[in-house]
Amino acid sequence: EVPEIAVIEGDGIGREVVPAAVEVLDAVGDYAFAEAEAGDATLDETGEALPAETYELAASADATLFGAAGESAADVILPLREAVGSFVNVRPARAYPGVDALRPETDLVFLRENTEGVYAGHEDRLTDDVSTLTRVVTETASRRLGEFACEYVGERGKDGFTVAHKANVMRETDGLFRDTVLAEAEAAGVDADTVLMDAFATRVCLDPEQFDVIVCPNLAGDVLSDLAAGLVGGLGLLPSANVGPERGLFEPVHGTAPDIAGEGVANPSATILSAAMLVESLGDDDAGAQIRSAVESVLSDGPRTPDLGGEATTREVTDAVLARL
Amino acid sequence: EVPEIAVIEGDGIGREVVPAAVEVLDAVGDYAFAEAEAGDATLDETGEALPAETYELAASADATLFGAAGESAADVILPLREAVGSFVNVRPARAYPGVDALRPETDLVFLRENTEGVYAGHEDRLTDDVSTLTRVVTETASRRLGEFACEYVGERGKDGFTVAHKANVMRETDGLFRDTVLAEAEAAGVDADTVLMDAFATRVCLDPEQFDVIVCPNLAGDVLSDLAAGLVGGLGLLPSANVGPERGLFEPVHGTAPDIAGEGVANPSATILSAAMLVESLGDDDAGAQIRSAVESVLSDGPRTPDLGGEATTREVTDAVLARL
Ligand SMILES: CC(C)[C@H](C(=O)O)[C@@H](O)C(=O)O
Numbered sequence: 001e002v003p004e005i006a007v008i009e010g011d012g013i014g015r016e017v018v019p020a021a022v023e024v025l026d027a028v029g030d031y032a033f034a035e036a037e038a039g040d041a042t043l044d045e046t047g048e049a050l051p052a053e054t055y056e057l058a059a060s061a062d063a064t065l066f067g068a069a070g071e072s073a074a075d076v077i078l079p080l081r082e083a084v085g086s087f088v089n090v091r092p093a094r095a096y097p098g099v100d101a102l103r104p105e106t107d108l109v110f111l112r113e114n115t116e117g118v119y120a121g122h123e124d125r126l127t128d129d130v131s132t133l134t135r136v137v138t139e140t141a142s143r144r145l146g147e148f149a150c151e152y153v154g155e156r157g158k159d160g161f162t163v164a165h166k167a168n169v170m171r172e173t174d175g176l177f178r179d180t181v182l183a184e185a186e187a188a189g190v191d192a193d194t195v196l197m198d199a200f201a202t203r204v205c206l207d208p209e210q211f212d213v214i215v216c217p218n219l220a221g222d223v224l225s226d227l228a229a230g231l232v233g234g235l236g237l238l239p240s241a242n243v244g245p246e247r248g249l250f251e252p253v254h255g256t257a258p259d260i261a262g263e264g265v266a267n268p269s270a271t272i273l274s275a276a277m278l279v280e281s282l283g284d285d286d287a288g289a290q291i292r293s294a295v296e297s298v299l300s301d302g303p304r305t306p307d308l309g310g311e312a313t314t315r316e317v318t319d320a321v322l323a324r325l
Numbered sequence: 326e327v328p329e330i331a332v333i334e335g336d337g338i339g340r341e342v343v344p345a346a347v348e349v350l351d352a353v354g355d356y357a358f359a360e361a362e363a364g365d366a367t368l369d370e371t372g373e374a375l376p377a378e379t380y381e382l383a384a385s386a387d388a389t390l391f392g393a394a395g396e397s398a399a400d401v402i403l404p405l406r407e408a409v410g411s412f413v414n415v416r417p418a419r420a421y422p423g424v425d426a427l428r429p430e431t432d433l434v435f436l437r438e439n440t441e442g443v444y445a446g447h448e449d450r451l452t453d454d455v456s457t458l459t460r461v462v463t464e465t466a467s468r469r470l471g472e473f474a475c476e477y478v479g480e481r482g483k484d485g486f487t488v489a490h491k492a493n494v495m496r497e498t499d500g501l502f503r504d505t506v507l508a509e510a511e512a513a514g515v516d517a518d519t520v521l522m523d524a525f526a527t528r529v530c531l532d533p534e535q536f537d538v539i540v541c542p543n544l545a546g547d548v549l550s551d552l553a554a555g556l557v558g559g560l561g562l563l564p565s566a567n568v569g570p571e572r573g574l575f576e577p578v579h580g581t582a583p584d585i586a587g588e589g590v591a592n593p594s595a596t597i598l599s600a601a602m603l604v605e606s607l608g609d610d611d612a613g614a615q616i617r618s619a620v621e622s623v624l625s626d627g628p629r630t631p632d633l634g635g636e637a638t639t640r641e642v643t644d645a646v647l648a649r650l
């Protein structure tokens with residue numbers, strides 16, 4: 001049976017880079033695409049940023065490819081991550097040969113907890129003066145992430161991972177997170193060390209090669225992976241996979257880029273690389289490798305969009321990737 | 326009357342860089358120094374990382390100079406910040422001519438909220454599985470920080486400031502923080518804009534010059550200022566001021582550096598620059614300017630400690646600074 005891929009372009013350059021990635025998917029395999037709407041435009045038209053049909057489609061499709069959403073991003077992406085049952089957000093951040101990067105030696109993968117932390121989001125306005133947010137960390141979610149991290153480094157022949165945390169201040173919650181992930185590593189015979197998230201921010205700038213796979217709570221993973229994006233030359237190159245037990249949601253780390261939306265010059269690389277992670281999640285490892293090497297080849301000597309200092313259009317870059325598959 | 330300065334060396338290189346800064350203070354003004362103990366060694370000896378006498382001294386002295394503490398850092402520095410009634414942590418992060426920096430054009434000042442956020446720290450282990458932390462944001466603390474930020478940019482001839490936050494996820498708490506700080510700016514006629522803290526992490530790497538003064542919640546300020554340290558060449562150069570209504574606590578942003586502690590080669594610049602902020606807090610602006618320009622002069626063509634690629638000792642760098650006062 002042909003796998004069904006839900007396609008949600010969203011807003012801004014999502015409407016340009018997602019179609020590019022769909023062409024690439026179409027070229028490497030046999031997939032049935034089902035389109036659905038979400039984001040600011042959908043909110044304007046229907047009164048909902050994420051219509052129930054879109055949620056249901058993501059919850060039932062074999063995989064979902066998502067672009068970006070504007071102001072309504074949190075109302076779209078957080079429920080979509082939940083729709084696919086995602087517990088980890090996999091965010092590789094690497095510099096590519098030929099692409100201008102602040103730290104060309106950067107090659108990191110962030111494994112970001114995807115269900116809780118401050119994103120569990122119980123907030124209250126207790127009085128006029130006082131607001132609170134209840135940050136939630138469970139052993140269950142930490143253990144599941146730890147297990148995933150052990151499998152991940154095993155499958156990829158990595159030596160181990162680093163747990164980034166702030167347990168010197170958040171002793172109970174980040175302490176539980178850190179200790180549970182470390183216990184999984186110990187049980188699996190995987191090497192694991194730890195770093196304070198603030199120290200990580202300094203050290204990754206000074207010497208990114210001292211790190212490899214970084215396991216973090218939700219918000220730490222959000223900020224630290226965006227920092228790594230800065231070291232490799234921007235968000236235009238970073239794909240991500242929201243992995244669940246049965247299906248995943250794949251999205252570029254970048255947003256809607258309103259300044260260039262509609263001009264046909266958005267860099268489709270992050271979304272095409274997200275599509276590579278998508279086909280791998282369906283078991284098509286060859287197709288994934290094929291896409292990845294085509295994108296890398298184009299990044300190294302092919303046409304470039306303006307964010308990478310070139311003058312090429314999204315169309316030209318997509319054609320170059322298609323030609324090198 | 327001679328101002329009283331509490332001096333707390335702490336652990337590790339704190340015992341080397343604080344005496345260096347005290348020599349510099351002694352050279353520029355007339356101060357009475359009162360020493361007190363805190364940190365890991367104090368914990369071993371007395372059973373307490375922060376003895377009551379040390380807390381009381383910081384709470385009553387005109388200003389406190391602190392070095393660093395080891396494993397017990399959170400038990401030392403967080404109460405000390407409270408002892409001086411500090412509501413804002415001022416963290417300048419700039420690159421110095423002649424010092425190797427990833428982004429030599431970096432010149433930022435972080436104004437970090439210093440009393441609440443996740444540091445308010447109400448944590449619970451609700452069940453075996455579930456732990457929680459209550460993050461607290463008040464209008465009072467946000468307003469006081471906003472007022473301080475408006476005065477700060479006014480006194481320094483800055484154009485305005487940027488509020489870094491994550492209000493798209495922490496809507497109530499960071500929403501209250503952002504809106505309150507922005508309202509202060511509006512009332513004071515100060516320009517203010519906002520940025521998501523994750524987007525800031527990418528953008529500051531790509532182009533630090535687009536930012537100037539950044540106003541942030543407590544943990545955001547911790548991580549983002551350490552990121553900026555990575556852009557200017559490490560923590561060895563970053564001073565900080567924990568400012569309260571009547572007194573302050575001044576400390577380098579770096580820690581105890583156990584790898585080099587005791588060798589006499591620690592870079593005293595961050596602590597000497599913290600001493601410059603200290604004398605300014607006592608109204609000695611000339612002494613502050615004098616210290617700062619001596620440090621900058623030594624950084625540009627004087628002896629350098631190993632962290633900056635040189636072979637000089639703490640003693641040699643301190644002597645060079647003293648000679649240029
Ligand atoms: C839009 C926002 C809710 C989201 C997040 O914080 O997870 C985004 O920053 C991301 O990293 O995908």
Ligand SMILES: CC(C)[C@H](C(=O)O)[C@@H](O)C(=O)O
Pocket residue numbers: 168169198398399402403547578
């Ligand atoms: C030691 C720790 C509690 C402290 C903090 O988180 O504030 C440190 O990282 C700092 O920034 O001074």
